[in-house]
Amino acid sequence: MSERDRIVIVGGGIAGQAVAEALRERDPDVAITLICGEDALPYDRIRLSEILVDGSDAATLALRPEEWFADHDVEVLLGRWVEGGDLDAGTLTLDGAEELTFDKLVLATGSQPLLPPIPGIGLPGVHPFRDPADCEAIRQSATTATHAAVIGGGLLGLEAARGIAAQGCDVTVIHLVDRLMERQLDPVSAAMLEPSLADLNIKVRLESATQAITGGDRARGLAFKDGSSMEADLVVVSIGIRPEKTLANTLGLATNRGIVVADSMRTSHERVWSVGECAEHAGMVYGLVAPILEQARVAADTLLDRSAAYTGSILSAKLKVAGIDLVTVGEADGDTSAVVSDAASRTYRKLSVRDGRAVGAILLGDVRGAEALMAAVRAAEEVTDPLDALAAASAAGPADLPDEAQICNCNGVCKGDLVAAVEVDGCTTPREVMSRTRAGTGCGSCKPAVIDIVAMATGGLNDEPAYLCACRKQTREELADQIRTQGLQSVSEVSQCCGTGRDCGACKPALAYLVSEVNDNRHREERHARYINDRVHANIQKDGTFSVVPKMRGGVTTPSELRRIADVAEKYEIPLVKVTGGQRIDLLGVSKEDLPKVWRDLDMPSGFAYAKAVRTVKTCVGEQHCRFGLGDSMGFGVEIEKAWEGLHTPAKVKAGVSGCPRNCAEATIKDIGIVAVEGGWQVRIGGAAGASVREADILDTVETKAEAMRLSTTFLQYYRENADYKERTYDFVPRIGLDEIKRIVTDAQIGAALRERFRLAKAATTDPWLERDDPYHPRQFTDLDQQSEDDGPPTPVVVGPPEEARR
Amino acid sequence: MTFACREDDVPPGEGRNITIEGRRIALFRTDTGWYAVDAVCPHKGGPLADGIVCDHAVTCPLHDRSFDLRTGEGPGEDRIGTYAVEVRAGEVYVAVGVPAASPVAA
Numbered sequence: 025m026s027e028r029d030r031i032v033i034v035g036g037g038i039a040g041q042a043v044a045e046a047l048r049e050r051d052p053d054v055a056i057t058l059i060c061g062e063d064a065l066p067y068d069r070i071r072l073s074e075i076l077v078d079g080s081d082a083a084t085l086a087l088r089p090e091e092w093f094a095d096h097d098v099e100v101l102l103g104r105w106v107e108g109g110d111l112d113a114g115t116l117t118l119d120g121a122e123e124l125t126f127d128k129l130v131l132a133t134g135s136q137p138l139l140p141p142i143p144g145i146g147l148p149g150v151h152p153f154r155d156p157a158d159c160e161a162i163r164q165s166a167t168t169a170t171h172a173a174v175i176g177g178g179l180l181g182l183e184a185a186r187g188i189a190a191q192g193c194d195v196t197v198i199h200l201v202d203r204l205m206e207r208q209l210d211p212v213s214a215a216m217l218e219p220s221l222a223d224l225n226i227k228v229r230l231e232s233a234t235q236a237i238t239g240g241d242r243a244r245g246l247a248f249k250d251g252s253s254m255e256a257d258l259v260v261v262s263i264g265i266r267p268e269k270t271l272a273n274t275l276g277l278a279t280n281r282g283i284v285v286a287d288s289m290r291t292s293h294e295r296v297w298s299v300g301e302c303a304e305h306a307g308m309v310y311g312l313v314a315p316i317l318e319q320a321r322v323a324a325d326t327l328l329d330r331s332a333a334y335t336g337s338i339l340s341a342k343l344k345v346a347g348i349d350l351v352t353v354g355e356a357d358g359d360t361s362a363v364v365s366d367a368a369s370r371t372y373r374k375l376s377v378r379d380g381r382a383v384g385a386i387l388l389g390d391v392r393g394a395e396a397l398m399a400a401v402r403a404a405e406e407v408t409d410p411l412d413a414l415a416a417a418s419a420a421g422p423a424d425l426p427d428e429a430q431i432c433n434c435n436g437v438c439k440g441d442l443v444a445a446v447e448v449d450g451c452t453t454p455r456e457v458m459s460r461t462r463a464g465t466g467c468g469s470c471k472p473a474v475i476d477i478v479a480m481a482t483g484g485l486n487d488e489p490a491y492l493c494a495c496r497k498q499t500r501e502e503l504a505d506q507i508r509t510q511g512l513q514s515v516s517e518v519s520q521c522c523g524t525g526r527d528c529g530a531c532k533p534a535l536a537y538l539v540s541e542v543n544d545n546r547h548r549e550e551r552h553a554r555y556i557n558d559r560v561h562a563n564i565q566k567d568g569t570f571s572v573v574p575k576m577r578g579g580v581t582t583p584s585e586l587r588r589i590a591d592v593a594e595k596y597e598i599p600l601v602k603v604t605g606g607q608r609i610d611l612l613g614v615s616k617e618d619l620p621k622v623w624r625d626l627d628m629p630s631g632f633a634y635a636k637a638v639r640t641v642k643t644c645v646g647e648q649h650c651r652f653g654l655g656d657s658m659g660f661g662v663e664i665e666k667a668w669e670g671l672h673t674p675a676k677v678k679a680g681v682s683g684c685p686r687n688c689a690e691a692t693i694k695d696i697g698i699v700a701v702e703g704g705w706q707v708r709i710g711g712a713a714g715a716s717v718r719e720a721d722i723l724d725t726v727e728t729k730a731e732a733m734r735l736s737t738t739f740l741q742y743y744r745e746n747a748d749y750k751e752r753t754y755d756f757v758p759r760i761g762l763d764e765i766k767r768i769v770t771d772a773q774i775g776a777a778l779r780e781r782f783r784l785a786k787a788a789t790t791d792p793w794l795e796r797d798d799p800y801h802p803r804q805f806t807d808l809d810q811q812s813e814d815d816g817p818p819t820p821v822v823v824g825p826p827e828e829a830r831r
Numbered sequence: 832m833t834f835a836c837r838e839d840d841v842p843p844g845e846g847r848n849i850t851i852e853g854r855r856i857a858l859f860r861t862d863t864g865w866y867a868v869d870a871v872c873p874h875k876g877g878p879l880a881d882g883i884v885c886d887h888a889v890t891c892p893l894h895d896r897s898f899d900l901r902t903g904e905g906p907g908e909d910r911i912g913t914y915a916v917e918v919r920a921g922e923v924y925v926a927v928g929v930p931a932a933s934p935v936a937a
Contacts, residue, residue: 568877
């Protein structure tokens, strides 16, 4: 097609976005316009249930950041509505007035939730489960509702029920036929699913046709066809989709259940294509993401006059409900099948074969070999002994999979693509591979498999940072998800629920941080999971004694504090008193049992010099005293330290505020540095002056202290939530990329959400040195032959007579 | 066997030191039972009782060397001594000079 031909895509969902991406990959020149009816960029609808479970911000679902569209020369029209047009002339009418011309048009108008035409369907308290607004409404209601009903026991209905149950609300799934997920499951596996749902407080009511939603002014119950009824003050409807074909009809295109398309994805008009949930191909309308992406790739080819044909999709599904592993592909039954089942452990594995070829698999409770079985079904592989094939699949590692085995079903990424990302494109970590191939960025359930394959392709090198700990093959993100969705509050619970069977001395503190961070510091503290420094709030030295650094915000102190420090140093015969690089006073060589007494006599709060936390804000005197000063760096540094102190971070955070670019506080080599400049404040991040020196990157220059505080606080929280444990900002900032960090911390919605979580976490901090009067255990600071702090009787140390020794 | 402490004297999941018959011993109270080992890390003398305990092993707080609490095995040739522990009626007893056979149920 000639240069700068214009392809207009109507519909800002996964399908529209996929067509735009597939077009741009194939042709750098064609003009692409994406028209979105909503005021938001395309987002990932599949992950809606996550929002329902944990209430996170809808903005986190964006498929691509705003810059992507500029970088890839895709014009986006947000909040615009296409009312009609003239297909032969190549024009569309937008919002009643404006005309837009096109050479080729793609309708990706998606679908509407299907709502049964029963009395009461419009009552308050009845919600579809379709977009972030529905999620928010359901989540809100679930916190006050006494009993919820989900009409529809398909994949999405079960995920909705799980989201509601996670809010602590009673929930019953109402299903029309005699088994759940009847399109994917056979009767045995469907029955086996029910006790697992019961464990999650989800009740199931089968063979129930809802005749009406009752209640008068709002939903209060359901009436069934058999005359029975139940109470329900929250009703979620998830019985399927209705292809959105209003525009197609207005434009005069052939429609049936959906917009009718040929194998080329072209509609009845030669200039118009259709892709996604609105399209009907060979009598089928697909509501899952994988077929939609296959259609988008075919459409992109044929739009660019390349030959390609869509021949239908073999459907696969993964249930994204924490605690239930379920993967299905293809048909639930064949003419022969092999089943390995154990009712006690609720596992069920089935491979169905028809005419000697694999046509379907169901894996419940034990999903080993899912990728291999999916590949076999997709390729309709010949199977002579299904039982053998099932057993072989469960033993298959990443190396055994064929290159065509699809690993990420959301984005259609095969093992070969992942290996090529490593071998051809030079990616070295799972993160890089995921960002390049998009694998793992849909529902995320394939991440462990992606990590395994990348580890295999890289020879196991360089992928360690992706795991929380080398001994457990779980990433920080996976564990954080589990903590959120299952509401885990302590390290022991995490070890139990997301266990790999073992932890190590490095996992426990990392998990302790993660549990505290995800729970905004409202977790259940377990000191045995903390380093000794965090058990006794002091820094262990090479001889086993500790160093004590009292709080001295901004390095500013008073004569009376200095006098107390001097008295304490003499009273406890502290061997060394030293001024630190962070402008604090360090008392070194204090024994553990003296710590509470030293703190009491100092009567100053903890300086956090021992923790992975915000340590110090170093300042110069600034404009109050310095003749070069441009800003009140000392006052601002004290203010920042107050705002951030007490917060734990993935690794220590050192900050600095300089009053002018002469930079006496060395702010340009701090994790977070602020420098007063003419007319404002420069905010820098990711600096270091350790084994290697890194100049901090400029995040932004802002006019007021308030703005500088807001920006740097937003970054601090983003770092708290996203860095790997022990990853300093000087590694974190280059890993994420300065541009991406800028985008995130300056985004109004994301930024506000980060600051809100920061506020919650900060509100739950205390001065740990107060444990001098309120220890977590009488022997927090003492050994067994020392007197414990609570003035209880000393433990008698009885050295037994030799005859008492046994064996 | 020598009385060392009451069960409650050691916080769950942690270790504490005690001297028994002139020997400095670190006593650990874990999910899988009580363990008694030499108190000092053979590497650079770190206090093992201050280490993190996990999966039958303690990690020294100074340089992250890990030792098996059941066998005393550490990295390379490093070994620490292990001692039998017994819990009777809420009281913990250690037998110095008797190597641990198996951990005692908590």
